[in-house]
Amino acid sequence: MLILLLQMGMCFSGAMLKTLFFDIDDTLFDHYNSMQAAFERIYHQTPEFQTRPLPEMHALHKKVLEEVHDLYVIPRLMTLHEARKKRFEILLEQCGTTNGTLAERLKDDYRTTFLESRILLEGTEKLLADLKGKVKIGVISNNSIEEQTEKLQTLGIYDFIDVWVMSGEFGFGKPDPRIYQIALERAGCAAHEAMMIGDDHAKDVEAAQKAGIRAIWLNRFGHPAPSPDVTQITSLADLYALEELQGLLSATEPKR
Helix, strand or coil: CCCCEECCEEEECCEECCEEEECCECCCECHHHHHHHHHHHHHHHCCCHHHCCHHHHHHHHHHHHHHHHHHHHCCCCCCHHHHHHHHHHHHHHHCCCCCHHHHHHHHHHHHHHHHHCCCECCCHHHHHHHHECCEEEEEEECCCHHHHHHHHHHHCCHHHCCEEEEHHHCCCCCCCHHHHHHHHHHHCCCHHHEEEEECCHHHHHHHHHHCCCEEEEECCCCCCCCCCCCCEECCHHHHHHCHHHHHHHHHHCCCC
């Protein structure tokens, strides 16, 4: 296997890699952990939810969260505050209850625990530190710039990021191809000079590939691959073993 080390980057398919784009939630930040911890707390405090088993309610909450975010937050039809309350109104309705006051309280209680339990995915800080200065590091997220800026500042990785592209700026987000074109323009690179890493196969992998960007699927939970040729990893540490990135990371391979 031939690995061509370059002073300022690495080469694959005849092109130097100039920018690595990352999704944020469940790629750098462990959104799943905070979501599970926060929902479990309010589930045990809410008799209306306990008409269904906790795993069933976890799955329903995740589904409603994603639907409300895609339908209302990304196109800027609701603020994050309004969407968070809407999410719990829908969940209560699914359990046979209509109670706006309770939805408001659940929103606040959930948010408190969510913030208290925020952590990075294992290896995030080391990976970004090892990449810093070798390529541009970008983030592409379906969220507001305020929400994600505060999050990465609190988690200690804000200063690693060179390029920010948030759906909240535009009223559209992934998988809309325009978000990837904006990301490439801000990074000052061509599609073949970039790579995207994310946990959502449709939004982070397929959409990036349609924009001509090489993509890596972070599949932490072992979901079936939608296509046999997708490049997937189960943790950020796996990036150190990827042929395409060894020119950047071989000297800083983590101990296992």
